[in-house]
Amino acid sequence: MKRFFIVASMAMLCLFNADAQKKIPHTVRTSNNAFARRTEIIIPQLKGYNVYKGDFHIHTSYSDGNVTPASRVTEAWYDGLDIIAITDHYESQKGLKNTMKVLAQLNKDGKPTVIPSTSKTGKVWADFNEIHRQAEAQVEKSGVPLLLIKGCEMARNAQSHGHFNCLFLKDINGLYNKDMAEAFRNVKKQGGIIIHNHPAWRRKTSDKTEFHKQVYGEGLIDGVEVVNGTSFYPHIVRRCIDEKLTMFANTDEHGLTAYRFGRTDYFRTMTLVMAKELTEKAVKDAILKRRTIAYSGGNLIGEEMWLNELLNESVVCHIVKEDAKAGKRTYLLTNMSSFTYKLRRGKTIYELEPFKSLQVNFGKDKNSGKYVLPKFTVDNMWIIDYKHPALEINIDK
Ligand SMILES: [Zn+2]
Ligand SMILES: [Zn+2]
Missing domain, CATH: 3.20.20.140 (Metal-dependent hydrolases)
Known part of the structure; x- marks a missing residue:
């Protein structure tokens, strides 16, 4: 009787295992995310091109x-x-x-x-x-x-x-x-x-x-x-x-x-x-x-002309604050391109990364008394004779 029970339970176990095996799929995707994506490099139009x-x-x-x-x-x-x-x-x-x-x-x-x-x-x-x-x-x-x-x-x-x-x-x-x-x-x-x-x-x-x-x-x-x-x-x-x-x-x-x-x-x-x-x-x-x-x-x-165009079309510039008393303006610079621009002013380098913004303050020109535009030496741009261009960023409307 005891033996009968052992044999019967083993048979049951085998049946159960076979049933469980049937439920296991033969191929499973390890990721639903396994397809390649193109890296998009975003650069605005330059001079209509x-x-x-x-x-x-x-x-x-x-x-x-x-x-x-x-x-x-x-x-x-x-x-x-x-x-x-x-x-x-x-x-x-x-x-x-x-x-x-x-x-x-x-x-x-x-x-x-x-x-x-x-x-x-x-x-x-x-x-x-x-x-x-x-x-x-x-x-x-x-x-x-x-x-x-x-x-x-x-x-x-x-x-x-x-x-x-x-x-x-x-x-x-x-x-x-x-x-x-x-x-x-x-x-x-x-x-x-x-x-x-x-x-x-x-x-x-x-x-x-x-x-x-x-x-x-x-x-x-x-x-x-x-x-x-x-x-x-x-x-x-x-x-x-x-x-x-x-x-x-x-x-x-x-x-x-x-x-x-x-x-x-x-x-x-x-x-x-x-x-x-x-x-x-x-x-x-x-x-x-x-x-x-x-x-x-x-x-x-x-060529400096094209680099200036690239910087100015990439960087959107707005005046966010004006302190008339101190003669100071705060500009918001937003980089709408996939390139980083290394903007140097004196010893300070502002790394304007892709799709990020930063604020900078600029005052007035001593001679003319007019506000000056944000101007930087662009350390990751190179023009003739192994030099960096010094470029002004125009205010966008
Ligand atoms: Zn080759
Ligand atoms: Zn070659």
């Missing part, structure tokens, strides 16, 4: 980077960008060589296929336009309004020639020439533009070489990187202003942007482009007319 965020220098696994074109598109979108140009080295073919190693086992002798170097033979053995097509396919698939500019990087000896990005291209395959200046002329024939990249890279100076004097002199260069990655070249700001060239700040990213720029208080290095609309035509027009500001690590670099 929209401000688009661009990176015009990025690599993929088709040259010496380690990210696919499709991943570059996704990454840029979530980083808050509007425009990217994938600019792989079309002369080094490292990515192609790696592909051939993977395919080597298909060769009868098991040895990798040897690809003659483009730079030596002048022959192109791969379709470099395919890199851009893959990025385009990803834009279409994901439905994000990211503008893609077709480009490539031409790279020769760092001491004598250096590296140049060619943008707004039609056909990358047809550009090569042993003479780099001739290759530049090929870019121009396609209506492309040329940026001088990282001018002080592997050099002790950012000054021009003989080759630079030749190609700048011929009008083949349209812009220069004042920032590459996190390297800022202060001398280049003067060159851009004196020679009417466009300032760029690009990541030149080979890995993931999150490795270098994955900090909550900074965005990735980028070029702000003031354009009417997000089209290739409007963006090219903005670049040719030098409507850009360079951004890197919280710093803003450019």
